[in-house]
Amino acid sequence: MSIRLVALTALTLLASGCVVEQPAPRPHPRPVVVEQPVVEREVVQREYVEVVAPQPPPTVIVEEEPVHRPGYVWAHGYWHWNGHEYIAVHGHWEAERPGYHYVHPHYVQHNDGWHLNVGVWVQG
Template sequence: MSLRLATLLALAGVTAVTAGCVVEQPAPPPRRVVYEAPPPPPPVVEVVAPQPPPVAVVEEIPPPRHGYIWARGYWHWDGARYVAVRGHWEAVRPGYHYVHPHWERGPGGWHFSAGIWVAG
């Protein structure tokens, strides 16, 4: 047998032996995607008082604080009488303005509007 044929057979044998050494990794299991609905908004509780609130909440307004606004105090109706609620600091929200808590006369009595941030 010639040297060329022997080399070719040896190369073919090595190729055949090493070709069987390839180990294929199994495909990863598919990822489960779970979509969760956002929680429902809290129920809206409308506070209606039979009489108007006192004229104003008397409170000492603190000096300005960078990055915050002072949310004024207001009168809270507890079902039998008005109770004063102190003001508090609210962090400024760029692009929004704060509407302070207030009472408005409406059908059936006085309606309370909570303090909220409004775009614009």
Template structure:
């Protein structure tokens, strides 16, 4: 019984140590098909929303056909840039890069407006 308790405790501790790093991991998804996406749809861009960026819609692939994914708001992440989803053609194949947050300079976040102490933390 004592060994079972120790094993369960070890599993619990190792799981909680791994969870924060998994939550921070960036996932990159790419789709490759032979069918070109339809022309992009026009979406009116809503008025700016403080603390958020607008991510435009794009043609996604559901495994059988192109389906439109509507644009949406994403909460801004200081120190990151949002790479928009896009299709590219290469050697007769179409490749969808679904985009997402990538580490980098946020062009909307100015250093001269950085709150005290945030620049040292890399947030500006």
């Protein structure tokens, strides 16, 4: 019986062998994701309606340009056609934009009447 016990123990040791623990595989690096609240910029959308007047605007200046204000451009006042008559729209200050110049509101005559081109900033 002792030989059987020794043989069984030897067989068990041979069958089990030496076990070496392998380190766990490293996961693939993943990008770090940080949740941040979405902040939407306030977008001012202006509805643009083509203004076509049947007659030219008055030649009277809406208002005189005020004294120069550093860092700003004076947007001239203009005459706005409301469908029945011209109404004076007063000028206002626009903050300067480096690399741009301001084109003041003005009317251009076409075959169907006088078209208002609103004041805009143009690159250059």
